[in-house]
Amino acid sequence: MGDFGKNAEAALASAKLRGNLRRAMDGLMAKRGAQFADADEWSRLRALGTNVRRRSLARLPELLRKLEETCTANAIQVHWAETPAEANQVVLDILRRNGAETVVKGKSMVSEEMHLNGYLEENGVEILETDLGEYVIQLAGETPSHIIMPCIHKNRDEIAKLFEDKIEGAAYTEDPAELTEIARKALRRRFAEAGAGVTGVNFAVAETGTLCLVENEGNGRMSTTLPPVHIAVMGIEKVVESLEDVAPLLSLLTRSATGQGITTYVNMISSPRRADDRDGPREVHLILLDNGRSSIHADADLRPTLQCIRCGACMNHCPVYSRVGGHAYSSVYPGPIGKILMPQISGFACYGDLPGASSLCGACVDVCPVKVPITDILVQLRARLEKTKGLSLGSVAWTGWKIMHASPGLYRLVTRVLGLVGGLIPRCAPLLRAWTRVRAKPRFAPKSLHRLAREGGFDHE
């Protein structure tokens, strides 16, 4: 089991973390809001983006076959992996075959699913994160706490100290521009010398065999342009049918994620270096990772989980995430999307507590650019989780609740009794205990609303 409750408590106790998160979330929400100020445009674009994702998923097996065919025709080598372990093995085999000892890496959440860095290091390959945020995280020996802004939980003082400690010749500075310059200098030559580049994929286009990568820093372009080998890893759900489909998704992705009309670079890769090209990698590999996605796809109730385009807006707007941060979830994907995705790809045994870590307020659903019904899926997962548990105090209590609310006589009786003696229930009673540990015990009104209304002369509503 993850221990979200315990982690959340620790996170809430850190004033620094809460300050760092609050500042970041406020900024991201304001920037996104400004992008979608035109409600009509937002609703039409969102409908189109949702349509594209649903259509792609409806045709997923055909589109994957088509993608394999077009990529292969373009000389991109396609590999399939059912599990992260298989995908790691494929990456390592490609690196060994090419004698690559150092890898430069662009930000990729699927590679986090694979725990690729740890795996390659165990096998003697040096792997270097090159996105500034990921570089900070790697130097700190941590994992990303946000899928778009990996080091959002850190402030400049912490990064200044980290750079001074870990980067040779780096002087202490809290200036973001100087810190960025230190990272630029440290990584620049590494791009030129690396044996391979590893990146994720934002969208893969089936009709043209094109991999689209979205970024601001240029490290993704460096990693896919200078090393002799490029390995792209993607979840099988990222395929879209046509190039045209990319346009609405790209607009929704960048505006939702960081409030930018477009990122600095949109990189469309359709082949390795061709005979007459002067640069670009000589080999491009695409690894299609399943890791539970095909099972999610087979389940109509859970399938919309796969519509997600990983913009992170759900996290930025989540009252839970924005207070505890990503690490409390002990998972690759934190926040609302993580709460529905992690139990599905890694099981209830590890992440059974995540679907419960939500008030179902629906802020995530309101901002999701492709209408992933996150709260519906949370409820669905909670119900399934209850079934695996069998009879419990909680399930008995809710069954009682259901019966009571379906029977007016019983409802009157129970509210009457609770009004009279509810106050006598001790705060340490089962079920109440978890609530009263950090809150005052709820007080039962002596008279129910129904009774007050009747006494006030309202016989019918």
Next chain:
Amino acid sequence: MSESARDAILGRLDAGARPPEVPDGDFQVMAGRPGTVSERIERFRTAIEAANAEVHATTPAGWPAFLMARLNEWGIDRIAFGRESWAGRQLIGDRGEAANGLVPFEGAIEDFKETLFACDAGLTTTRGAIAETGSLILWSGPDEPRALSLVPPVHVALVRTGSIHATLHEAMTADRWRDGLPTNAVLVSGPSKTADIEQTLVYGVHGPRRLVVILLADVPGGDDGP
């Protein structure tokens, strides 16, 4: 392993309950405002300047002189370019060889890497541009390798005003990208940047720190030269 993984994944997808077919969506929202050439130029300029690019305007014939006259002012001693692109041929012109400070991309990147890393700037043409987002459309190829717009700290890009599309969707459909994408096509919308440290915007991370756009007025209505 790969074969069996493929069969297992596709097998599960094929066997699962088939989702209802979803009809094509309405792409009308992607059309944006078409506008006249002047309007598109203005919107392109406003958008890309907001992303910290510098925009200059000159004529299709006059840009080499315009560029050469400003290299000094822009602090550029050595600018790399593709010898065989239309811009490269125009830049070399009648001289038949590159002038001082002009560094043609020679051979493959493996042989040219050190030279390129030592250049101050890279010059490229563009396939077009996008007004709505202020984006350059770079279409790399043998004549203009992709590292030219990536490795040197300054990227100078030539944009013909007649090639500015209203939106990305219009550019890709009107120009029929699906019929022939190059090895690498890139949309560039400003100099390289990051906001990973406390959401503070910093320009010049791994790509160019400066982006200089030179508009070439090649159609009527876009003639707002210097």
